[in-house]
Amino acid sequence: MRKVVLKLGGSLITDKSKPFSVRSERVLSIVEVIREAVSSGIEVVIVHGGGSFGHFAAKSEIDEKGRLTNESVPRISDAMMELNQIVMLHFLNAGLKAVSFPPHSICLASCQFSTFNCNFTPLLKAFVSGLIPVTFGDIVLGDNGCGPFIISGDDLSMMIAREIKADSVVFATDVDGVYRDPKDASSLISSIRLEDIPGIMKEIKFPSSVPDVTEGLPGKLLKIYRYLGGISSHPVVAIVNGSLKGELSAAILGRKIRGTMIY
Ligand code: IPE
Numbered sequence: 001m002r003k004v005v006l007k008l009g010g011s012l013i014t015d016k017s018k019p020f021s022v023r024s025e026r027v028l029s030i031v032e033v034i035r036e037a038v039s040s041g042i043e044v045v046i047v048h049g050g051g052s053f054g055h056f057a058a059k060s061e062i063d064e065k066g067r068l069t070n071e072s073v074p075r076i077s078d079a080m081m082e083l084n085q086i087v088m089l090h091f092l093n094a095g096l097k098a099v100s101f102p103p104h105s106i107c108l109a110s111c112q113f114s115t116f117n118c119n120f121t122p123l124l125k126a127f128v129s130g131l132i133p134v135t136f137g138d139i140v141l142g143d144n145g146c147g148p149f150i151i152s153g154d155d156l157s158m159m160i161a162r163e164i165k166a167d168s169v170v171f172a173t174d175v176d177g178v179y180r181d182p183k184d185a186s187s188l189i190s191s192i193r194l195e196d197i198p199g200i201m202k203e204i205k206f207p208s209s210v211p212d213v214t215e216g217l218p219g220k221l222l223k224i225y226r227y228l229g230g231i232s233s234h235p236v237v238a239i240v241n242g243s244l245k246g247e248l249s250a251a252i253l254g255r256k257i258r259g260t261m262i263y
Contacts, residue, residue: 003043003166004252005235006034007157009173010051010137012242014083019056022086026243030172031094033245037252038096038132044252045127045160046091046098046134047153053083054137058150068139073148076139077104084136097131103138103156109149111142116151120163127164135160154220158227166235170251171220172242177260178217181205191261194234197225224262237262 008030015021038044050058057079061072068076084100091098107118123133137153154171161169180187180203192200206218220239228234240251240259250257 001041001043002168002254003164004037005045005047005157005161005164005166005169006252007153007169007171008046008048008087008242009171010049010053010055010153011174012051012172013048013087014051014053016052016055019052020079020082021052022083024086024090027087027090029245030242030248031090031096033249033252034091034132035094035096037249040253042252043127044132045123045164045166046132047157047160048084048087048134048136049153050080050137051083053079054139054150058139068148068150070141070148073104073139073141076150077102080104080136080138084134087136088134091132091134098134099126099131101126101133101135103135103151104140107138107140107151109140109142109146109151110144111146111149112144116140116149116155116159117143118156118159120160123160124163133160152219152223154223155227158223161235162227162231168251168254169224169235169237170248171237171239172248172251173217173239174241174243175217176241176258177239178204178221188258189260190258191263193263194225194228197221197262 013027057076088100101123107116126133135156139148140151141148157169178189224237238251238261240247240257242248247257
């Protein structure tokens with residue numbers, strides 16, 4: 001059976017220009033695509049981003065206090081729980097057997113190694129039991145006296161993909177894929193070899209205009225490279241426009257997409 005980790009980007013499911021606003025129509029249409037994929041036998045783990053919930057709360061904390069402290073954890077984790085509850089409600093209303101795993105309760109940041117330690121055992125148990133685990137970018141406490149850290153949904157997607165030996169990781173975003181120049185529609189890169197990521201990153205013009213504490217598309221490419229480099233048979237990664245139902249469905253099913261594939 002095909003195993004997929006699907007990351008729903010924060011800018012896809014929320015309006016990043018407006019604090020605490022969900023794009024409900026979009027979430028509904030995404031949930032419909034997932035429902036169809038699941039009924040065709042796809043096994044999926046869902047990860048969602050922070051968008052105008054987590055990023056907004058994290059940015060406000062940094063603006064007000066200069067940095068994230070342990071006291072930032074309640075505000076940011078609560079913002080993410082709020083978004084997660086809305087997303088979960090859409091899943092459950094569609095009859096999907098989704099179950100939520102908040103990272104602040106299963107992960108710690110190991111600042112010495114700039115990594116995260118998560119106890120995925122219950123999430124994996126849910127997955128093999130036929131449920132749909134849902135997790136999300138979050139703030140997590142640090143170990144050994146270190147401060148808290150933002151764990152992005154991209155980190156979690158790559159970590160979980162390794163755990164479940166996923167066939168594919170699908171990043172559903174609000175753009176068609178990776179462009180050499182986002183202002184030039186003809187510069188969409190349709191496929192990238194994993195080992196070529198560092199070179200390609202030097203050539204790309206990355207836009208940045210919205211508050212994003214986890215570094216957007218460049219951060220995503222780097223994480224894909226770091227997490228998958230060195231793994232002999234790694235999952236295929238698809239970066240696709242999640243607002244286009246047909247494209248999202250094709251990406252989940254492993255069919256040809258108009259987007260960026262990373263092999
Ligand atoms: C960010 O998660 C989580 C917080 C800011 C708390 P992501 O990095 O996965 O979010 P998006 O997809 O960029 O919005």
